[in-house]
Amino acid sequence: MSGDGQAHAERIVGALLRAGVEIAASLPDSWLSPLIERISNEPKIRHIRVTREDDGAGVCAGASLGGKRAVLVCQNAGLLLSANALAGYAHHHQLPFLVLAVYRGSYEDRFYYQMYKGLVTEPVLDALRIPFHVVDRIEDVAIVEEAAREASLARRPVVVLLRRAALLGDAKAS
Amino acid sequence: MRRSVAARLMRERLAPSDVVVCGLGSTARAWREQNAPHPTYYASDPMGMAPALALGLALARPDRRIVLLEGDGDLAMNLGVLITIAGAAPANLRVAVFINDRYETGGGQPLPNAGRISYVTLAAGAGWPWTGEAHDEAQAARLFAALLELPQLGLVAVHVDAEESPYPPGPGPTSQAEDRALFQRRLSDER
Numbered sequence: 001m002s003g004d005g006q007a008h009a010e011r012i013v014g015a016l017l018r019a020g021v022e023i024a025a026s027l028p029d030s031w032l033s034p035l036i037e038r039i040s041n042e043p044k045i046r047h048i049r050v051t052r053e054d055d056g057a058g059v060c061a062g063a064s065l066g067g068k069r070a071v072l073v074c075q076n077a078g079l080l081l082s083a084n085a086l087a088g089y090a091h092h093h094q095l096p097f098l099v100l101a102v103y104r105g106s107y108e109d110r111f112y113y114q115m116y117k118g119l120v121t122e123p124v125l126d127a128l129r130i131p132f133h134v135v136d137r138i139e140d141v142a143i144v145e146e147a148a149r150e151a152s153l154a155r156r157p158v159v160v161l162l163r164r165a166a167l168l169g170d171a172k173a174s
Numbered sequence: 175m176r177r178s179v180a181a182r183l184m185r186e187r188l189a190p191s192d193v194v195v196c197g198l199g200s201t202a203r204a205w206r207e208q209n210a211p212h213p214t215y216y217a218s219d220p221m222g223m224a225p226a227l228a229l230g231l232a233l234a235r236p237d238r239r240i241v242l243l244e245g246d247g248d249l250a251m252n253l254g255v256l257i258t259i260a261g262a263a264p265a266n267l268r269v270a271v272f273i274n275d276r277y278e279t280g281g282g283q284p285l286p287n288a289g290r291i292s293y294v295t296l297a298a299g300a301g302w303p304w305t306g307e308a309h310d311e312a313q314a315a316r317l318f319a320a321l322l323e324l325p326q327l328g329l330v331a332v333h334v335d336a337e338e339s340p341y342p343p344g345p346g347p348t349s350q351a352e353d354r355a356l357f358q359r360r361l362s363d364e365r
């Protein structure tokens with residue numbers, strides 16, 4: 001993976017640490033590889049690999065219940081899969097956590113099977129009334145920290161959708 | 175065995191400092207009826223998420239032992255969580271699955287392949303270090319005690335009778351979010 005990916009992962013994990021995140025749940029996407037790798041090597045973050053993204057939402061909700069800040073790192077298809085869990089934790093339990101989701105299926109993508117995800121992610125989050133923010137470039141990485149604070153203040157999960165360029169820079173599409 | 179008996183056997187064996195997470199359905203109903211003194215969080219809805227929530231709580235509070243009381247329908251909705259938990263291997267998480275072979279609270283319909291599912295085999299196959307299966311009171315008493323003496327993760331599958339479990343008539347005096355806040359207050363006060 002590109003050197004840019006590692007540098008960007010470094011900055012994103014820096015933002016997570018500044019936000020006080022101590023627990024991360026993840027399920028991979030190829031664009032997330034440097035970030036997940038960096039999280040798994042971070043001694044201040046307990047990293048849990050999950051078999052479904054809604055499990056990750058549950059782990060983050062449980063961590064939040066226990067007083068810790070947590071992040072779910074996944075593909076945007078994982079948000080679609082987690083709709084019931086996200087809505088339940090947002091509106092029924094009111095448990096805050098951060099979600100970093102890679103934004104597959106938009107102009108940066110070269111894969112036809114990703115495109116439907118790009119089409120429906122934002123409308124689904126809107127319908128679920130889960131706040132989300134799109135990070136186009138790594139220069140906007142402060143949004144990660146701010147979204148974590150927003151989640152705590154609002155007592156709800158907040159989603160940050162990370163564009164390919166924010167995760168990997170301008171390296172060739174993969 | 176009646177589910178209330180299984181719940182009582184568990185309550186009698188818990189340590190005073192144990193924290194309970196409860197899945198939905200008749201397991202929650204049986205546990206509520208125990209009026210146990212332990213801080214308890216009722217995790218559902220969302221259905222299928224109680225084990226993951228219990229895992230997150232166990233990770234956040236390594237100073238407390240978390241005991242998950244779970245229904246078979248709730249667990250079957252998300253069997254992958256058995257792998258996730260085994261991978262994380264929190265030493266302070268214990269699980270008891272109440273097996274009535276039905277979606278009792280949803281109307282009493284059978285689970286797919288009801289009566290032929292082995293949750294201990296599923297858990298062992300997912301890498302759980304310790305499992306036990308109880309078919310009667312004596313076995314449940316012994317295995318709950320063993321579960322709580324373990325120094326590590328473990329799961330007991332306990333077979334209970336199918337008994338009616340209609341949806342509760344209405345909301346209680348507190349909302350889920352209020353219960354959540356009360357639970358958190360109690361856990362932080364006990365620190």
Ligand SMILES: Cc1ncc(C[n+]2csc(CCOP(=O)(O)OP(=O)(O)O)c2C)c(N)n1
Nearest residue numbers: 199200221245246247248276277278279280
């Ligand atoms: C995603 C979802 N699907 C269906 C339901 C409806 N439902 C509520 S309780 C329940 C049955 C739960 O089964 P189990 O965990 O075995 O509990 P019990 O049999 O003890 O009631 C169902 C299907 C739901 N709440 N959420």
